Amino acid sequence: MHTNSEDSLAGTRLTRRRLFQTGGSLGLGGLLPSLASAQATWPTKSVRFVVPFAPGGSSEIVARSTAAELSNTLGQSVFVDNKPGAAGNIAMAEVARSEDQHTIILGHIGTLAVNPFIFDKLPYDPNKDFKPVSLLAKVPSLYVVHPDVPARNLTEFIAYAKSKPGKLSYGSAGNGSAGHLAFEYLKMTSGIFMLHVPYRGTGPMLTDLLSGRLDASAIGAAAIIPFIKSGKVRCIATGSAKRLPQLPDVPTVAEQGFPGFEMTQWYGMLAPASMAPANVAKLSAETMKAVRSPAATERLRGDAAEAVGGTPEQFAQFIASEQARWKKVISRANIKPD
Numbered sequence: 001m002h003t004n005s006e007d008s009l010a011g012t013r014l015t016r017r018r019l020f021q022t023g024g025s026l027g028l029g030g031l032l033p034s035l036a037s038a039q040a041t042w043p044t045k046s047v048r049f050v051v052p053f054a055p056g057g058s059s060e061i062v063a064r065s066t067a068a069e070l071s072n073t074l075g076q077s078v079f080v081d082n083k084p085g086a087a088g089n090i091a092m093a094e095v096a097r098s099e100d101q102h103t104i105i106l107g108h109i110g111t112l113a114v115n116p117f118i119f120d121k122l123p124y125d126p127n128k129d130f131k132p133v134s135l136l137a138k139v140p141s142l143y144v145v146h147p148d149v150p151a152r153n154l155t156e157f158i159a160y161a162k163s164k165p166g167k168l169s170y171g172s173a174g175n176g177s178a179g180h181l182a183f184e185y186l187k188m189t190s191g192i193f194m195l196h197v198p199y200r201g202t203g204p205m206l207t208d209l210l211s212g213r214l215d216a217s218a219i220g221a222a223a224i225i226p227f228i229k230s231g232k233v234r235c236i237a238t239g240s241a242k243r244l245p246q247l248p249d250v251p252t253v254a255e256q257g258f259p260g261f262e263m264t265q266w267y268g269m270l271a272p273a274s275m276a277p278a279n280v281a282k283l284s285a286e287t288m289k290a291v292r293s294p295a296a297t298e299r300l301r302g303d304a305a306e307a308v309g310g311t312p313e314q315f316a317q318f319i320a321s322e323q324a325r326w327k328k329v330i331s332r333a334n335i336k337p338d
Contacts, residue, residue, distance in 0.1 A: 052091030054084040054201025058220030069290035093123035107268040113322040132315035133269040139220040140240035141182040154237040154256040161192040169195040171205040171214040178265040182218035222303030239263030
């Protein structure tokens with residue numbers, strides 16, 4: 001039989017237990033809004049968008065277009081920081097080690113799908129050191145020649161190159177760059193032999209192409225169309241699957257005797273692996289809005305670039321498929337780093 005004192009003690013314990021549970025719930029309830037608020041307020045300062053190439057190429061156009069719109073959707077300024085060097089490896093390695101939650105980088109066919117297969121050792125792991133955010137845009141490669149080259153189309157150019165094996169030169173933004181891949185792909189397909197001259201970025205290479213120091217190049221449409229329009233270079237073929245609205249009279253490589261040929265550059269956004277999952281999720285959602293906004297879509301379309309967007313999972317799958325594709329091409333062409 002329980003005594004009154006025992007009943008009183010049991011009641012006190014029950015009351016304390018209920019108070020503890022209630023207090024714990026209230027404490028957690030007060031904490032959850034704080035956590036949600038902290039996540040919702042990211043970013044808390046300007047976001048640094050690193051571009052691992054020199055200014056002047058398609059990467060610059062895609063990055064600045066995205067940054068301009070993303071600044072509006074994120075509520076913080078997003079600024080582009082060009083960090084060229086070593087085929088993009090310097091910038092990739094720096095961002096891979098970043099832990100400030102406000103540094104992101106422009107991923108590219110070269111840094112993600114080419115460098116892993118041309119360098120014996122990379123200062124970063126493209127699949128482990130980064131979190132895919134979103135595929136931003138695809139840019140068709142255009143095959144162009146200096147006006148002094150006596151070729152009006154790809155067929156004439158191939159015949160001319162075969163008549164002068166090893167005497168013609170083409171430039172690219174560097175070994176393993178998209179332009180390098182594009183021209184090696186054409187060389188393999190058409191059977192021509194030309195000298196490759198690598199530069200540290202599209203801008204420096206364009207300077208020599210426009211001056212006539214180079215005979216040809218394969219360049220992203222966004223960067224080269226203004227020079228085609230002004231007559232400073234001649235476009236002999238597009239690497240796109242279909243003719244471009246901006247250049248309706250220029251046939252594709254596929255149309256000029258090479259069915260199925262297609263060559264496009266692509267650009268995406270990556271975050272360092274240290275970025276919090278909630279921040280990556282927010283960044284991805286806002287990036288898709290930015291890239292698919294009417295202003296960004298129209299701006300990219302004006303430069304013959306296709307706005308894409310997409311989830312981190314979709315971008316990760318795309319990277320994997322591109323790595324499998326270009327591993328084969330690099331092996332056949334025996335592409336080596338600088």
